Every structure is written in structure tokens, then in C-alpha cells.
Amino acid sequence: MLRKKGIIGILVFTGIIFLITYIFTDRWLENKIEDVATDLNGAKVEIDNLDFSIFGLHIKWDKLQVANPRDTWKNRFETGTTEFNLELYPLLTGKFILENFEISDVKSNTNRETDGKIEKPVEEPSTEPGFVGETLNFAENKANETPALNPASYKNKLNVDSLLALLEIKTPGKIDSLYKVYNNRFSDWQNKLDYTKYQNDFATIENNIKTIDVKNLKDPITLKNAYDKLMDTKSKIEKYDTLISSVKNNFLTDVNSISQNVGSVDDWIKEDYHRALSKAKLPDLSIENIGMMLFGQNIVQQYKSYLGYVQTAREYKDKFSSDEPEKESPPRFKGQDIYFPDYNARPDFWLKQIKLSGETEGGLKLSGLAHDIVSNQKVINKTTGFDIQSESAENRKLLLMGELNYLDDTPKEIFSFSFKGFSVNNTKLADSKLLPEKIESGIGSFAAALSLNGNSIQSSMSFSASGVKFSALKNAANDEISRIVSKIFSKVNSLNVTATLSGEKDNLNFKVSSSLDKIFADALKETLNEELEAAKIKIRKYLESKIAPEKAKIEKLVNEQISKLKAEAEKVQNEYDKVMQVYESKKAELEKKKTDLENQLGGGVLNIFKK
Amino acid sequence: MFGLDLLAKLLKVLRSGDTPGQIAAGFMLGMIIGLTPMFSLHNLLVVFLIIIFNVNISMAIFSFVLFSGFAYIFDPLFHSFGYFLLVDITSLKGFYTTLYNVPIIALSKFNNTVVMGSLISSLLLMPVIYFFMKKFVIVYRTNLEPKVQKLKIVQSLKASKLFNFYEKVRDWRN
Numbered sequence: 001m002l003r004k005k006g007i008i009g010i011l012v013f014t015g016i017i018f019l020i021t022y023i024f025t026d027r028w029l030e031n032k033i034e035d036v037a038t039d040l041n042g043a044k045v046e047i048d049n050l051d052f053s054i055f056g057l058h059i060k061w062d063k064l065q066v067a068n069p070r071d072t073w074k075n076r077f078e079t080g081t082t083e084f085n086l087e088l089y090p091l092l093t094g095k096f097i098l099e100n101f102e103i104s105d106v107k108s109n110t111n112r113e114t115d116g117k118i119e120k121p122v123e124e125p126s127t128e129p130g131f132v133g134e135t136l137n138f139a140e141n142k143a144n145e146t147p148a149l150n151p152a153s154y155k156n157k158l159n160v161d162s163l164l165a166l167l168e169i170k171t172p173g174k175i176d177s178l179y180k181v182y183n184n185r186f187s188d189w190q191n192k193l194d195y196t197k198y199q200n201d202f203a204t205i206e207n208n209i210k211t212i213d214v215k216n217l218k219d220p221i222t223l224k225n226a227y228d229k230l231m232d233t234k235s236k237i238e239k240y241d242t243l244i245s246s247v248k249n250n251f252l253t254d255v256n257s258i259s260q261n262v263g264s265v266d267d268w269i270k271e272d273y274h275r276a277l278s279k280a281k282l283p284d285l286s287i288e289n290i291g292m293m294l295f296g297q298n299i300v301q302q303y304k305s306y307l308g309y310v311q312t313a314r315e316y317k318d319k320f321s322s323d324e325p326e327k328e329s330p331p332r333f334k335g336q337d338i339y340f341p342d343y344n345a346r347p348d349f350w351l352k353q354i355k356l357s358g359e360t361e362g363g364l365k366l367s368g369l370a371h372d373i374v375s376n377q378k379v380i381n382k383t384t385g386f387d388i389q390s391e392s393a394e395n396r397k398l399l400l401m402g403e404l405n406y407l408d409d410t411p412k413e414i415f416s417f418s419f420k421g422f423s424v425n426n427t428k429l430a431d432s433k434l435l436p437e438k439i440e441s442g443i444g445s446f447a448a449a450l451s452l453n454g455n456s457i458q459s460s461m462s463f464s465a466s467g468v469k470f471s472a473l474k475n476a477a478n479d480e481i482s483r484i485v486s487k488i489f490s491k492v493n494s495l496n497v498t499a500t501l502s503g504e505k506d507n508l509n510f511k512v513s514s515s516l517d518k519i520f521a522d523a524l525k526e527t528l529n530e531e532l533e534a535a536k537i538k539i540r541k542y543l544e545s546k547i548a549p550e551k552a553k554i555e556k557l558v559n560e561q562i563s564k565l566k567a568e569a570e571k572v573q574n575e576y577d578k579v580m581q582v583y584e585s586k587k588a589e590l591e592k593k594k595t596d597l598e599n600q601l602g603g604g605v606l607n608i609f610k611k
Numbered sequence: 612m613f614g615l616d617l618l619a620k621l622l623k624v625l626r627s628g629d630t631p632g633q634i635a636a637g638f639m640l641g642m643i644i645g646l647t648p649m650f651s652l653h654n655l656l657v658v659f660l661i662i663i664f665n666v667n668i669s670m671a672i673f674s675f676v677l678f679s680g681f682a683y684i685f686d687p688l689f690h691s692f693g694y695f696l697l698v699d700i701t702s703l704k705g706f707y708t709t710l711y712n713v714p715i716i717a718l719s720k721f722n723n724t725v726v727m728g729s730l731i732s733s734l735l736l737m738p739v740i741y742f743f744m745k746k747f748v749i750v751y752r753t754n755l756e757p758k759v760q761k762l763k764i765v766q767s768l769k770a771s772k773l774f775n776f777y778e779k780v781r782d783w784r785n
Contacts (some may be wrong), residue, residue, distance in 0.1 A: 001664065001665060002665065003662065003664060003665045006662035006663045006664075006665075007662075007663055009662060010659060010662055010663065029721060089714060327694050327698070330690065330724075331684075332686045332687075332724075333648055333683075333686060333725060334725065335648075335689075335690055335693065335724040335725030335726060335728075336690065336694065336723065336724045336725075337720075337722055337723050337724075338694070338697040338698055338707075338722045338724065339706050339711075339722065339724075340704070340708040340711040340722065341708050341711075467781040586722055
């Protein structure tokens with residue numbers, strides 16, 4: 001029944017597999033981890049001498065280098081000996097639970113011996129940037145909208161002629177459309193208020209009244225008939241009264257609305273004016289904008305780093321959470337996975353705790369803990385956190401803390417980072433011809449706090465430096481502005497920059513301010529205001545020259561048509577009043593005749609009017 | 612020449628020294644591998660069974676190839692059947708949950724609709740396939756084989772130069 005050769009074959013096969021695994025697992029695992037990590041990092045991740053012990057499920061390596069994707073000849077960080085254990089039981093269900101993770105000799109921003117660049121596949125842009133992406137775009141746009149400080153662009157390029165030639169003015173087009181709409185509306189009113197339409201009817205009514213010959217009414221019956229005829233005419237007149245009142249009221253309401261709408265032409269002109277200013281990139285030299293001009297781009301880069309980590313964390317949170325699946329139509333041989341409750345409550349990946357120790361680029365010894373880096377926090381009911389600190393003999397202090405909370409449906413992230421007492425020697429400043437190239441010397445402090453709760457963000461960053469000495473202006477021009485700015489920086493010995501980015505989706509606010517704002521604003525206003533105002537006046541005059549004829553045309557139409565139609569309405573009203581006068585006079589004659597007949601024939605004769 | 616080779620091998624297996632039970636068992640186990648997704652944990656077990664037990668390996672391979680084609684055709688049915696077993700029969704949810712929490716079983720991908728649908732289908736077909744295959748081998752050996760050998764197409768095939776050449780090449784390769 002049993003095949004002896006088969007059993008021996010399987011035993012041999014198993015032995016070979018075990019041997020191959022024993023010999024090659026280390027290399028295979030090393031390559032696998034390097035490939036996955038390189039893919040995530042966007043630049044090379046290299047591990048040296050990985051050793052995997054299958055019995056204790058223990059992994060150790062001597063060195064790990066994570067290249068910086070922005071500067072591939074440098075490492076984001078590298079580690080010395082790293083070791084950790086894998087839990088066996090979860091591994092059998094395809095889950096990776098890492099314990100006792102210890103990293104030593106962590107160093108940041110180290111040089112590499114080889115280039116860490118990789119050929120990245122072209123990624124399709126995400127259609128849904130999410131709240132974090134939208135917040136970053138908002139801050140970036142805000143910083144981009146504010147033109148960089150550049151004396152050449154202010155002083156020499158305030159010539160707006162070339163801009164005006166290319167400027168697309170929208171107001172004339174809008175006025176033209178409005179003109180057509182109003183023309184149609186006025187024709188409609190002309191039709192409704194046409195005097196000749198009423199003229200014939202009023203003449204007929206008037207003639208009818210006049211045919212009542214009061215003198216020839218000799219008896220009560222003819223008097224009664226004449227009276228009935230007059231009353232009949234009255235009901236016709238009253239119909240016109242209602243019609244004329246309604247048309248007149250509607251007309252006056254519409255006239256008011258038209259007059260108001262014509263006022264919006266001025267708003268369109270303002271829009272064109274602001275668009276022209278924006279294209280000309282004429283700077284708004286208010287204090288609020290100076291900080292953004294000087295440091296906006298640098299701060300946005302800082303936000304990109306911090307929010308980039310949050311975005312990555314949120315992407316992974318979404319990637320690993322899954323809903324109860326509906327029946328799908330999977331491709332052939334793929335099927336659909338149905339998930340059941342997991343009593344073992346183990347996530348697919350869980351790095352319980354990392355203890356790290358190392359040194360920063362500036363030689364600062366650091367140590368810290370990160371805990372519960374996990375594919376699904378809900379399974380372990382714990383948040384992910386980290387706490388890294390450092391202090392040096394020179395009183396430099398660094399603190400980095402954070403918590404990623406994805407236990408509820410609303411993601412929450414909190415970060416705080418502070419670094420005090422560091423040297424700002426040779427720190428480069430924003431790329432502007434109105435700023436020194438770098439801070440030559442000084443002591444700085446930096447603090448950042450970031451709190452995200454679903455689609456709302458509260459964040460602040462502050463940088464301060466004391467004992468500051470600035471280098472000379474970069475490519476300083478020999479003009480008045482450059483001289484003023486050079487003078488400012490020669491006197492300044494401290495610098496404070498603060499930035500806030502806060503608000504909720506669709507209502508974000510990004511502000512940057514610095515201790516240089518007022519000094520800069522005053523100095524620039526003093527020298528540039530005259531040129532700026534001249535440029536603004538030029539733009540305004542240009543717009544007026546293009547728009548004024550169109551505006552006059554529509555104003556003429558509106559004024560002429562309104563007076564004409566009002567006169568027409570008045571005419572109709574006068575004609576109506578005239579008919580009413582004839583009616584009232586005839587009615588008075590009949591009343592008088594009635595009194596005369598009463599006197600002649602006695603009071604009883606008038607009973608006929610009561611029937 | 613692959614078709615001829617396969618046909619010759621199949622005919623050879625049917626009249627080989629193996630018992631009808633061994634041939635039917637090989638066919639039955641090959642069917643499981645053919646119908647279900649190949650790289651599944653249960654198929655490793657089936658392969659071990661084929662190697663350890665004295666079943667006909669050629670017939671297992673033939674059956675695997677044959678039923679792989681059926682698997683492609685019936686895949687949507689297996690998916691629906693698997694979904695029905697895993698989701699629609701709510702009384703089994705507790706059982707599946709227990710299995711899901713057993714370490715090695717969890718690696719068997721039993722919670723995949725195609726794996727579950729095709730595996731249960733092949734397990735249900737096992738006795739039927741075994742029974743009919745065994746009967747077929749017996750009938751073939753007693754009644755059909757002499758007739759097949761006498762078939763003109765078989766004789767002309769054997770007599771053809773092409774077949775002789777094929778046999779020479781085959782013998783030379785062997």
C-alpha cells in the first residue's frame with residue numbers, strides 16, 4: 001500500500017529544502033526586506049550581514065542604511081547592530097509580531113559611499129489627496145501666491161505695459177451680455193405699457209358714458225336704466241385699475257432691480273483690476289505679508305516633512321482596515337477572501353516596541369522609544385507612540401514626541417518637537433535677493449506642535465535665534481532697497497519666526513510672521529510706494545479706458561428706457577384718470593337727476609333702485 | 612507528437628500492471644489538484660499522498676492536466692459555491708471562525724471562495740470519480756482493449772512511418 005521509495009523521497013526532499021532554507025534564508029530575507037523597504041522609502045535601503053535564526057526566530061543585522069530620496073548620497077539615518085524576535089504562533093497564521101526590537105548607534109544624515117538612487121516607476125497621481133494633501137496644497141498655494149522678495153521685480157519690472165497687452169478683461173463681455181438681457185426686458189415692458197393698447201378701450205368706455213343723456217331722463221325707469229349702464233361701465237374701468245396698478249408695480253420693482261444690477265458692473269471692474277494686480281505680482285507691502293514673503297517657502301517645506309509622515313500613516317491605516325465584503329466578481333482563479341473574527345486578536349504586523357540609541361549629525365546623543373507600530377490599532381486597542389529625547393553637555397536639548405490614534409473612525413495625530421540651544425552658524429536663508437545668504441553665527445531654538453483631528457488641524461512652528469550675525473546680501477544690487485536692507489540686517493541681532501496653520505477643511509488659515517516684518521515693511525514702503533502706486537494707477541486707467549464706453553452704453557440704455565417707459569406708464573395712468581373723471585361727473589349728474597325726480601314724484605319712486 | 616505520446620501513455624497505463632484501484636486513486640487525487648488552485652496547502656498534502664501511497668502517478672498527472680481545464684471553465688461556479696458555503700450558510704460561521712483561528716489551517720486559504728468551492732466540489736466528486744474510474748479500467752481491460760487494438764485508426768497509426776519514427780525516438784530518449 002505504501003510506497004517506500006516515495007517516503008524516502010519525501011524525507012530527502014524535506015531535508016534538501018531544510019538545508020537550502022538554512023543556507024540561503026539569510027540572504028533571501030535580507031533581499032526581501034531591502035526590496036520592500038526601498039520601495040517604501042523611495043531610495044535604497046541596505047542591510048549588512050542579516051542573520052536569521054530559525055530556532056529562536058531571532059533576526060539580527062550589523063548595519064542598516066536608509067538613503068535620503070532628496071539627496072541620495074546621504075542617508076536619512078543608519079543604524080548599528082539591530083536585533084529582534086518574531087513570535088512563532090502568529091507567524092504560522094501569516095502575521096508578523098516583532099518583539100524586543102533594539103537599535104543601537106542610530107545616526108542621522110550620514111554620508112554614503114554609493115549613490116542610493118533608484119529608478120522609480122511612474123506613479124499615477126492620486127485623485128483623492130485627502131485632508132492632509134489638501135492642507136499641504138493650501139499652504140503651498142498661499143506661499144506661492146505671495147511673491148518672493150526681489151528688488152529687481154519691484155524696482156525695474158514695475159512696467160506693466162506688457163502685462164496689460166496680454167490681460168484678458170472680462171467686464172466688457174459681461175456688460176454686453178447684460179445689455180442684451182436688458183434690451184429684451186425693456187422690449188417686454190414696452191409691450192406691456194404700450195399706450196395705444198389702452199387708448200381704444202378707454203375711448204369706447206368714455207363714449208359709452210357720454211351717450212347717457214341725463215337731460216332726457218324723465219321717469220324713474222329710464223333713470224334706472226341709465227344708472228345700470230353707468231355701473232356696468234364702472235366694472236370695466238375697475239378691471240383696468242387692477243391691471244394698470246399691477247403692471248406699474250411690477251415695472252417699478254423691475255426698474256429697481258435693473259438699477260441695482262447695473263451697480264454690479266463696478267464689482268466686475270474691481271475683479272478685473274485685482275486680477276491685473278495679481279498677474280502683475282505687485283506686492284502688498286503690509287506687515288502680514290512680509291513674513292510669508294521672507295520665510296513662507298521654507299516653512300512650507302517643514303510642513304511638507306511633518307504632514308508627509310501623517311499622510312503616510314493615514315494611507316497605511318486605510319490600507320490595512322477592511323470592511324465586510326460584498327460578493328464580488330474576481331478574476332478567474334483568484335476568488336474572494338471572506339474574513340472571520342480573529343480571536344487571537346493579532347494584527348498582520350505589530351512592532352511592539354523599539355528601543356533606539358544613537359547620535360545626531362551634530363553629535364547629540366539621543367535615546368528613545370517607539371511603541372505599537374501596528375497594521376491595525378483596533379485589534380490591539382493601543383495607539384502608536386514615540387518619545388525621543390536628547391541632551392548634551394552644551395545644554396542643547398531635543399525632544400520629539402508623538403501619538404497616532406486610529407482607534408476611532410476619526411484619525412487623530414499629535415506631534416511635538418523642540419530643539420533648543422543649537423548653533424545656527426551657516427544656516428541658509430530663503431532664496432531672495434533681499435535676504436542675506438546665511439546666518440553666520442547665532443544660537444537657535446525651534447519648536448513645532450501639530451495636532452490633527454480628522455479634517456481639522458491646529459499647528460504652529462516657531463524659530464528664534466539670538467546673538468545673530470548675518471552674512472552680506474546675496475548678489476546685492478547697487479540700489480536704494482538693497483542698501484536699506486543691508487543696513488537693517490547689520491543692526492539686527494535676533495530673529496523670531498512663527499507660523500500657524502489651522503482650521504478645518506475648506507476653511508484653513510496659514511500665517512507667517514517674523515520679527516523682521518515691521519522693519520522690512522516700513523523700509524520697503526518708504527522706497528517702493530511711489531512706484532507701486534503709479535503702477536496701480538496705470539492699471540486702473542487702462543481698465544477704465546477699455547470699460548468706460550461699454551459702461552456708458554448700458555447706463556444710457558437703462559436711463560433712456562426707464563424714463564421712456566415711465567412716461568408711457570404715466571400716459572396710461574392719465575388716460576385712466578381722465579375716464580374716471582368722466583365717470584364721476586356722469587355719476588354726479590345722475591345723482592342730481594335722482595334727487596330732482598324724488599322732489600317731483602315723491603320718495604316712493606326711488607324704491608325701484610332697491611330692486 | 613505530444614498528443615500521441617499522451618495517448619500512448621494513457622493506453623499503456625490502462626493496461627499496465629497497476630490495479631484498477633491504484634489507477635482510479637491516482638486519477639482521483641490528480642483531480643483534486645487540477646480542480647483547486649494549485650498553490651494551496653491542501654495540494655501539498657495531496658502530492659505527499661500521491662508519492663507516499665502506491666497510486667498510479669501517471670494517471671494523477673493526466674488527471675491534473677485534464678481537470679485544470681475544467682477548473683478554468685467552472686471557476687465562476689466554484690466562486691459562487693464557495694461564497695454560498697462561506698457566507699450564506701450562517702450556521703457554519705462558528706465553525707469557520709474556529710478554523711480561521713487555528714494557525715496552520717489559516718494558511719490553507721480555506722476562506723477564499725474559489726479554494727473552498729473547488730475543494731468541497733472535488734471532495735464530493737472523489738467517491739464518484741474513484742468508483743467510475745475503477746469500473747472503467749476493469750471494463751477497458753476485459754472488453755475494450757482488444758477492440759481498441761483492432762481499430763483501424765490504431766493499426767494504421769501503428770503501421771505508419773511516422774509512428775515508427777516516433778517509437779524509435781521515444782525508445783532512444785528512454
